[in-house]
Amino acid sequence: MTDLAIVGLGSMGSAAAWTATKRGLSVVGFEQFELGHERGASHDTSRILRHSYHTPHYVGLTFAAYDAWAELEADSGISLVTQTGGIDFFPPDAAIDMSTYTSSMDVHGITYDVLDVDQVRERWPVFTPPEGTVSLYQARSSIVPAALGTATMQRLARERGAELLDRTKVEAIIPGTDSVTIVTSAGTYTAERVIVTADAWTADLIRPLGWDIPLTVTEEQITYVSLHDPAAYARIPLWIWMDDPSFYGFPCYGEPTMKAAEDCGGPEVTGDNRSGVLDPQMLARLEGFLRTNFSGIGDVLRSKRCLYTLTADRDFVLSTVPGHERVTVGLGAAHGFKFAPAFGDMLVDVALGGDIDPVFTLDRPGITDPNYEANWLV
Ligand SMILES: Cc1cc2nc3c(=O)[nH]c(=O)nc-3n(C[C@H](O)[C@H](O)[C@H](O)COP(=O)(O)OP(=O)(O)OC[C@H]3O[C@@H](n4cnc5c(N)ncnc54)[C@H](O)[C@@H]3O)c2cc1C
Numbered sequence: 001m002t003d004l005a006i007v008g009l010g011s012m013g014s015a016a017a018w019t020a021t022k023r024g025l026s027v028v029g030f031e032q033f034e035l036g037h038e039r040g041a042s043h044d045t046s047r048i049l050r051h052s053y054h055t056p057h058y059v060g061l062t063f064a065a066y067d068a069w070a071e072l073e074a075d076s077g078i079s080l081v082t083q084t085g086g087i088d089f090f091p092p093d094a095a096i097d098m099s100t101y102t103s104s105m106d107v108h109g110i111t112y113d114v115l116d117v118d119q120v121r122e123r124w125p126v127f128t129p130p131e132g133t134v135s136l137y138q139a140r141s142s143i144v145p146a147a148l149g150t151a152t153m154q155r156l157a158r159e160r161g162a163e164l165l166d167r168t169k170v171e172a173i174i175p176g177t178d179s180v181t182i183v184t185s186a187g188t189y190t191a192e193r194v195i196v197t198a199d200a201w202t203a204d205l206i207r208p209l210g211w212d213i214p215l216t217v218t219e220e221q222i223t224y225v226s227l228h229d230p231a232a233y234a235r236i237p238l239w240i241w242m243d244d245p246s247f248y249g250f251p252c253y254g255e256p257t258m259k260a261a262e263d264c265g266g267p268e269v270t271g272d273n274r275s276g277v278l279d280p281q282m283l284a285r286l287e288g289f290l291r292t293n294f295s296g297i298g299d300v301l302r303s304k305r306c307l308y309t310l311t312a313d314r315d316f317v318l319s320t321v322p323g324h325e326r327v328t329v330g331l332g333a334a335h336g337f338k339f340a341p342a343f344g345d346m347l348v349d350v351a352l353g354g355d356i357d358p359v360f361t362l363d364r365p366g367i368t369d370p371n372y373e374a375n376w377l378v
Pocket residue numbers: 007008009010011012013030031032033039040041042043046047048049168169170171197198199200201202205220221222261306307308330331332333334335336337338339
């Protein structure tokens with residue numbers, strides 16, 4: 001019998017397949033669309049990898065994230081991590097509290113620079129934040145490739161014997177006493193255990209097991225703009241605007257453009273009714289922000305849509321389904337890509353009976369309390 005079945009082969013499922021096969025486990029993975037499709041959350045060029053986080057718990061996890069990316073680079077022979085440095089901007093009266101970041105990094109001895117507006121402008125003249133903005137610069141922030149990183153984990157898993165089936169939709173997961181039956185659009189399979197990494201589609205797959213996971217799915221939008229002086233933008237760190245609305249962006253990465261987006265700015269959708277088309281209001285908001293806080297912004301070149309799947313507390317899920325120990329769920333809560341290679345390993349641990357981190361269990365107020373007030377601004 002197959003040791004492990006994996007439902008959903010985005011970055012999380014592909015990471016679980018990669019790490020499980022490295023441990024010698026037999027794996028069958030199912031993806032409803034073609035591998036590398038652009039209807040979920042793991043496509044396009046770049047994602048942010050950083051130490052700067054709002055709790056000591058997440059900062060602690062970022063060490064495993066960096067180590068796992070290094071392991072993936074060693075295993076694949078491909079350079080995947082581009083260190084650029086990262087700057088978090090806290091404008092006057094910012095909605096996000098800078099001290100949650102500084103105190104969390106202090107706990108783990110992570111060094112950073114606190115910069116005022118003049119120091120920022122001196123180092124990176126294209127940044128024009130308002131007077132009174134305080135910024136945190138952390139040198140180790142990096143860019144990791146979304147589509148390439150995911151495809152690399154799929155390739156390595158297949159090279160170690162994983163059977164990855166795309167255009168194969170899982171229709172039902174039926175836990176038994178010593179195995180799990182997985183009913184798909186291409187037949188029925190049995191495995192000892194199953195890991196569900198279906199992001200926006202997770203709740204519908206798990207509900208028949210008697211466990212409701214309240215998730216909010218939003219359709220986000222990333223945009224690439226041309227630049228009057230690409231060389232100046234090649235030298236900037238990746239950046240995050242820590243206010244409401246919150247924005248983030250990247251230096252030039254493989255092309256003389258800047259990619260930027262709003263965090264949690266998209267309309268609520270489902271995995272199946274997302275529009276996939278440009279949202280002019282979101283674009284106008286982003287453009288207005290960029291032209292105010294950056295110099296030398298050129299034309300809008302292209303935009304893409306991408307799904308966020310948010311838990312109310314914006315914490316991950318890395319947990320078996322209570323009462324169904326053979327079914328494990330993994331959710332990155334719309335900030336999981338940086339952790340993907342490490343997340344895959346943690347998911348396999350949990351699936352094999354390892355301890356569940358209480359912060360990421362399904363059995364927590366952010367999941368079970370219907371009155372829990374959602375907070376995504378972290
Ligand atoms: C615009 C944007 C920017 C982001 N930026 C960052 C960042 O800078 N840093 C960071 O760390 N994170 C970032 N994230 C979050 C990160 O990308 C996600 O947390 C991560 O990609 C989620 O991966 P996943 O594998 O869980 O989801 P997905 O890639 O969506 O994979 C789930 C897969 O399951 C499949 N599936 C669903 N149901 C079924 C079924 N019934 N049968 C078979 N297959 C099924 C889907 O088709 C899909 O391929 C960003 C996300 C977005 C959208």
